[in-house]
Amino acid sequence: MCRNIKTLFNFDPPATEEEIEAAAVQFVRKLSGFQQPSKANEKAFHDAVTDVTAVARKLLDSLVTNADARNREVEAERAKARNAKRFGMSE
Incomplete structure (x- = not known):
């Protein structure tokens, strides 16, 4: 499940609320x-999502770096290349 969580810090453009949620x-x-x-657990689940989203936004807003912002398209291509090498897929 958590493999779908992507790094959201230091990208240009910055992470959207939808990505954080x-x-x-x-x-x-x-x-x-x-x-x-x-x-029975729906409210607790959705309340937790709301709380985690707020904390994640606060974290992302407070982090600082001297590194240049990463480009989403370039990072996506790198990930695609890594996956092709790892799983032996060809385009």
């Missing part, structure tokens, strides 16, 4: 063990 959902899913919570 998607990472929060993955994190809460991993912690709770629920892909989709039951009705």
